[in-house]
Amino acid sequence: MDKSFMLLLAVAILWCGCTDGEGNAGDLFKERAKRQIPKTVTVTTILEQPFAMKGESEALEGYAIDLLAELAQSMGFNYTLHVVKDGKYGAKDQEGNWNGMVGEIIRKEADLAVAPLTITVVRENAISFSTPFMQTGIGILLKKDATSGGSYLFGFLSPFSKELWIGIIVSYLITSLCLFLVGRLSPCEWTDPSNEQNKFTFLNSLWYGIGAFTLQGAEPQPKALSARIIAVIWWLFSITLLAAYIGSFASYINNNTNSAPNIQSFEDLLKQDKIEFGTLRNSSTFNFFKNSKNPTYRMIYEYMDKKKDQVLVKSFSEGVQRVRKSNYAYLGESISQDFVVAKHCDLVRVPEVIGGRGYGIAAELDSPLIRPLTIAILEQFESGNLEYLRQKWWENTCSAQTQGDWVPVQPHTLGGIFLILGIGLGLALIISIIELVCKSKSSANQEKKSCCSAFSDEMGHRFGKTPNQESLEKVQP
Secondary structure: OHHHHHHHHHHHHHHHHHOOHHHHHHHHHHHHHHHHOOOEEEEEEOOEOOOEEEOOOOOEEOHHHHHHHHHHHHHOOEEEEEEOOOOOOOOEOOOOOEOHHHHHHHOOOOOEEOOOOEOOHHHHHHOEEOOOOEEEEEEEEEEHHHHOOOOOOOHHHOOEOHHHHHHHHHHHHHHHHHHHHHHHHOOOOOOOOOOOOOOOOHHHHHHHHHHHHOOOOOOOOOOOHHHHHHHHHHHHHHHHHHHHHHHHHHHHHHHHHOOOOOOOOHHHHHOOOOOEEEOEOOOHHHHHHHHOOOHHHHHHHHHHHHOHHHHOEOOHHHHHHHHHHOOEEEEEEHHHHHHHHHHOOOEEEOOOOEEEEEEOOEEOOOOOOHHHHHHHHHHHHHOOHHHHHHHHHOOOOOOOOOOOOOOOEOHHHHHHHHHHHHHHHHHHHHHHHHHHHHHHHHHHHHHOOOHHHHHHHHHHHHHOOOHHHHHHHHHOO
16 A cells, blocks of 8 residues: 555656646756757858858858857857858769768768758758748749730720829819800800800810810810810810820830730740740759659750750859849749849749748758757747848848839829819819809899899809790790
8 A cells, every 4th residue: 555655656746747837848858958969060051142141241141140140049059150162052963972061961061051951852861951940932033024014905095094094084074064164154155145055065065175185176165264264274284194195105115015025924934935944953943843743844844954054054143143134034942032133123023933842951860959940940930030030131122113114104293283273173163153243243233133133143044944945934925
């Protein structure tokens, strides 16, 4: 009985000690991991913007350098950093030997590789990777004019934005309505409603507005001061719009004439023959297309393999320069392409991204560093530090629209002419009412009645009964 009690008590003590909260268990693991981590770790990296770059003082800086510093502080180790000697990521040659950072890890020339090193099956069989610290894929890097949409059936509407076209149509209808009202209100324009027809009906007003756009004019011509104000303001508005349209349309035609074929996907690359495309020689991107069973991707591989001496590049920077200086599309890591797009405003990455993969920190097989690194990376992710580093090194320096790009004319560009038109229409309506009041006052003095009564009669003649109705009423007994 005593032995059983002592055994249960020992088990309880061990259980309580091992499960004393998640924090204590985590602390025990960290302490055990730190004892396994060397005090000084040798780290290899590769010069690749913005992961590792040489600053003004020749010291390395970039996303990977900042990430390494954060991990070293979290895990409690010192490190020595060097750039990979042959400038390569790591691939196996025909003899089965690895080069690049992977080769340095295998030969124990470095304990860790902190760089944009893609996690692949072949590499995973040779070395160990931590959990990915960044997700990426394969994208297409092009010059901006190679992604332009080109002309289409209603391309003549493109010089103005949709909002501006709506504003023009609304302004045209309001101006025609105001001209119609002024034509009825002004006694100089419609002297005797009982005997003569109003020349500025609504249909005539619409036709007059169209005449200004064609620079031909239309009948009838306004006689009253108020109507002439509307005519002058509308002609000024029309001429300004025509000048803006002609200038924007000429730029639109020139932009579409000089543009390359529209490319929005990998299939579009195969459908055209004006732009060559390639990738980094012996890279994971090249192997992706090589091993793919997708017919489109296989055709891309066959194209690159057939023209490997022409389209394959030795470095990412060489690929970027080739895109900028010739008709060339670079296939590579989308995350690296996003960086150059943020810095070079003449480049763009197409929306389609394929072959999702991740960047991981590499170490030798069964290295005790891998699990602590994975936990430290997850902590950096959950704290938001990885997102902060991403925003820091991928900051976009391009404005929303560069000076060389063509864009439709926006409403705010011509906002002044819309304001002048509105002021002119309001002024014309006020003057026409004043003209009618003056005539009503004169009629009131002649007919010995009040000015308000005379004004009411004038409004009734102009907007109420037609002359035919008045003559019929006079004939009835």
